[in-house]
Amino acid sequence: MSDQTQAPAVRPSKGERTRARILASAAELFAASGFHAVSLRDIAAHVGLTHAGLLHHFPGKESLLIEVLSHRDREDAKVLFRVDPEDSPQEFLRLIVGVVHRNMRTPGLVSLYAKISTEAVDPAHPAHTYFVRRYALLRGQLTAAFTALAARTDPRPDYDPELTAQMLLAVMDGLQTQWLLAPATVDMHAAVVAFCARIGLDFSDAPPLPDHRSDPEPSPTSIMSAEAET
Template sequence: MAMETFATRGYHNASLAEIAERAGLTQAGVLHYFRSKAGLLTGVLELRDLSDRQELGAERAHGLDFLRHLVDTVRRNATREGIVRLYAVLSAESVTEGHPAQAYFRDRYDGLRAMVVEALREARDRGQVRADLDVETAATTIIAIMDGLQVQWLLAPDAVDMAAATQQAIDALLGIATERA
């Protein structure tokens, strides 16, 4: 209920009273489990990440396999509109001063960028991408493409194939074919 409310109304417009009512609880009941609205928001975001980590499995894929995992995640996200909307709304909203999810999103982007950089370095070391690839810029670009496609897809789901566009962008950026045979 909180995830849906934050996704449709944003953090600032979502009220604890509305979330509690949708969950069949009182505000005091919600605050028993989460000390504050910001704590509830953090819990919702952590639940979203837990779901994604479970899909990834115990061991992270390496090199180009990690990029394939990213495309698979985008494909899976096309079936999870609420989660995509939550992420898009809250990540954009988090750039405002004092937003309780700002540190979460800063850390999440830092961590994701580090994983993509590592995968690109692995691919470069294996000779799977060109030796002069600027892996930091490529990683930032891949993440930006994925986030931008989510917004476009939310606004026009029948017109945007997020997975195909992500795959094509990665292929073009790296000058390789990363699609599974």
């Protein structure tokens, strides 16, 4: 059971290590410039491979994008879905706000979702289905949290849980673009906390979430992972 006996058994193969580097580079470059403006050769050069080498690991550009997104979702799921929004709505919302605070330390991650989600509005985009589902899921979770919270609040608050869920998601998304365009002017976290204050939630002391320091193996039961059908 010592670390020595475990480390050699789980050492990633050369291919797995290269795949991880490809995913990291693709995430970074897609985040910077979007899917269409980044070529396979760009990503491959960033990794230190040829584009044909990259295509040995991933069957094509579109499946690479889906894998980048799914990979990041599994990371988020570990944080967000350890709390049930109906059982602990306040804690769930606190985690959501914590995600915003953490995101301010990872502009690349913010940019990835901001950039690709708007591209994915186009039904022909490889990640279109992925984002339709992702937003539906998040709205559902947040609506459940606000509904549960309202049921526990006396006097009962006068907000519509579904509209409020849409608003909170919108504030978070909308602030990303503004922040990316003017990071010195726009304070994402303060604005989200201020929004929550508007609906009666005090998260002014919400602690930050842990950084993305490690990328452990993907969880086999990924809730947020959308397997693309393309």
